[in-house]
Amino acid sequence: MIEARGLTKYYGKKLAVDQLSFTVRPGVVTGFLGPNGSGKSTTMRMVMGLDNPQAGTVTVNGRPFHELSWPLRQVGALLEAKAIHPGRSARNHLLMLAATNRIAAARVEEMLDRVGLTDVGNQRAGKFSLGMGQRLGIAAALLGDPGVLLFDEPVNGLDPDGIRWVRNLLRGLAKEGRTVFVSSHLMSEMALTADEVVVIGRGRLIAQMPVSELTASSAGASVTLRSPAGAGLRAALEGAGASVLEEPDGALSVRGMPASAIGDLAARCGFTLHELSPHAATLEEAFMELTEDSIDYRGTNAFATTSQGGPR
Amino acid sequence: MTTATIESQARATAALPAGHYSIPDLLKSEWIKLRSVRSTIWSFVIVVVLGVGIGILATTESRANWPHGGDLGFQPIRTSLIGVDAAQLVIGVLGVLVVTGEYGTGTIRATFSAAPRRPLVLVAKTAVFTVVALIASEVVAFLSFFLGQAMLTAPAPHATLSSPGAVRAVVGSGLYICAIGLLGLGLGVLIRHTAGAIGALVGVLLILPLIIAALPSSIINAVQRYEPLQIGKVMITVPPRIIQGRILGPHGVVKHVVIHAGGTFTFSPWVGFGVLCGYAVGLLLVGTVLLVRRDA
Secondary structure (H helix, E strand, O other), X not given: OEEEEEEEEEEOOEEEEEEEXXXXXXXXXXXXXXXXXXXXXXXXXXXXXXXXXXXXXXXXXXXXXXXXXXXXXXXXXXXXXXXXXXXXXXXXXXXXXXXXXXXXXXXXXXXXXXXXXXXXXXXXXXXOOHHHHHHHHHHHHHOOOOOEEEEEOXXXXXXXXXXXXXXXXXXXXXXXXXXXXXEOOOHHHHHHHOOEEEEEEOOEEEEEEXXXXXXXXXXXXXXXXXXXXXXXXXXXXXXXXXXXXXXXXXXXXXXXXXXXXXXXXXXXXXXXXXXXXXXXXXXXXXXXXXXHHHXXXXXXXXXXXXOOOOXX | OHHHHHHHHHOOXXXXXXXXXXXXXXXXXXXXXXXXXXXXXXXXXXXXXXXXXXXXXXXXXXXXXXXOHHHHHOOHHHHHOOOHHHHHHHHHHHHHHHHHHHHHHOHHHHHHHHXXXXXXXXXXXXXXXXXXXXXXXXXXXXXXXXXXXXXXXXXXXXXXXXXXOHHHHHHHHHHHHHHHHHHHHHHHHHHOOHHHHHHHHHHHHHHHHHHHHOOOHHHHHHHHHHOHHHHHHHHHOOOOOOEEEEEEOOOOOEEEEEEOOOOOOOOOHHHHHHHHHHHHHHHHHHHHHHHHHOOO
8 A cells, every 4th residue: 555645846946746645555556647757756756765755745554665674575666677787687686685675585586587587697787678677677676575566667668578468467466465556658558457547747646546437537438329319319418518429320429428328318308229339538538638738748749749758 | 356456355464574674684785786796896806906016016116226315214114005005096986886886877776675774774885895895905905015025135124014013004004995995985975976976086085185285385284184195105104213324325425314204294193094084984974964865
């Protein structure tokens, strides 16, 4: 369980995180979404006690991070790819971390094996590709078998196979009852991985809700209707405040009204329905809509793109 | 999601060992860190090779040109320990790198994620570095002394460990080199960037003395004794017993001389060493405060 309350962080005069409060529960994957520079990485560093907030608190399992008795056994984190001395081998990197929390050397071998780095364990990490560095970071996060895990952009630099491996890993960890908090700019990936999302923009909380609720409530969500009573039904729906578009094949696409309300209205007015099918918005559509006003770094051609991970 | 939630309650909270992570765990970790980077090990080798090598060169040269003009105040101990100057510079840089290397590569964030009580980490890091640096430094001092004295065959005078002041000079030289390493480590904690911290180290050791030397002599006499390099010079020097008698002077003149060694404006060896340790401790204390307050 991670609980942030009123978390506020300035870098100089720039407000990076603004009175941010959220809760990350165990047993589910919680996605952490926001445009570039919205404060995701800063927030994660504050959870890990690396950056000090100017105001507010964040606790892990009810305690501030620096009070944990065995931090590595309680919280694992992948915060930046290749936070490793290039002259040190992967094995020694894990061994030096394991030593701090009295974790057995056998566990290091186990983790190297789990992320597929056993063969290159004695190679200097400076020779690693971004993807291998990412795997080593994941091994470090899992080293202490912790109940709480944070991943900042874990699939950066991974090939499709690696991305699927991470997705299954995250879902598996949550299924074991762990708290899994993962930031990403890849919406399609988060839609597949996350159960819940925390969305922030300009350091502020925009929404925390289940992914299903977010996509259903988005303006991008619509309901497709087919009915022999086309025009009458359309008038009734518009009268009730929905926006209706007629599609080329005669179907009606309704926005701004959930399927259940449409069904009720049709029944009340005596219209026959042949089809009533809701379409959720994609997570990307819902995300763009939520964060429209809070994008700091926008492409010059007005089309906001969320391409790379946030700045360090 | 529902099943996951149910299972989450089923997962036994991983049993944590009693107690909490502490200094011995961090000492072990820092020891792994120190020995697992090849460049660190090579740097220690360079400290020894350079320190001892320069001492051997100096003593060999003195013997080859014996007797020469300089034999008036020839100091066999000091000559054999002259490599201390080079060794201290390399070990100071090594002290810097032990800290800044961790910041530069981001390893520091992995370290603090595993052990968030930062002062404890610094204590462990300083302890491990001190032990290894002290061993390397004393190896430099003793090897330089013994090999250097072996070069000084008759008629050149040579010293043994039982010569007056020899043990102080040799053991003290090792301590001095090690203290400069700690100075580097302290600067590393303070400055965090390799280039900046090495710049500061070189500035304090080599450039500051040049600036001071350009000042009026009243100021020089008051300030120079505080320079680490001066403290080092005193440490490697044994005030020779007052030499009296016939000595071959520079122009073949036989003179009757009395030579006093050791300047009036220097600290005595151990007071100087105390001042030097004071610098290192001061830097580390300020460093600890900043370490806690700054973002990693």
